């Protein structure tokens with residue numbers, strides 16, 4: 001597996017609409033055409049405004065989208081028609097909403113948090129596979145959670161491990177870092193098993209796109225040494 005700027009994606013992520021819109025502005029200035037999109041924190045009206053800004057942006061492709069449980073299938077179809085995503089990240093509690101997106105079941109990828117219990121009905125075989133958040137994996141491994149053991153038990157089924165989120169990790173507090181600042185925050189990559197790395201990795205950082213471009217260069221190097 002070789003990582004390049006094609007499969008390690010910059011991302012539009014942030015805790016509110018303002019942050020997402022400011023990233024889209026930056027993307028337009030830099031004429032960037034491919035990014036990942038994290039809608040996790042964005043409610044209905046704000047989402048409509050973000051979608052509008054995306055339509056007017058330089059973005060042509062969004063290979064990975066983090067869905068929200070309140071999204072309709074129509075909203076996914078909008079993304080399909082305009083930005084041709086390949087992967088949709090969902091959480092374990094999204095399994096209660098799968099019936100809303102029947103057309104896209106096999107394109108949904110399960111992301112576990114660092115902590116949390118298992119929902120027995122959340123069987124990864126019912127969807128496309130896992131979207132392993134690499135820092136969450138480290139947290140879960142350190143705490144030996146039930147989710148960690150479930151995911152680990154699937155390690156031989158390579159095709160389930162399709163995509164990833166990547167952000168920093170602090171071993172001191174066993175937490176992830178969304179606004180990264182030091183290269184040491186990625187030292188944990190060296191300790192991860194190979195089976196969790198997928199074909200596409202989305203940087204899940206809140207740093208400005210300008211900084212993400214610099215981080216991406218460094219991280220591609222680290223990832224290729226690693227896998």
Ligand SMILES: [Zn+2]
Nearest residue numbers: 111133165204
């Ligand atoms: Zn994530």
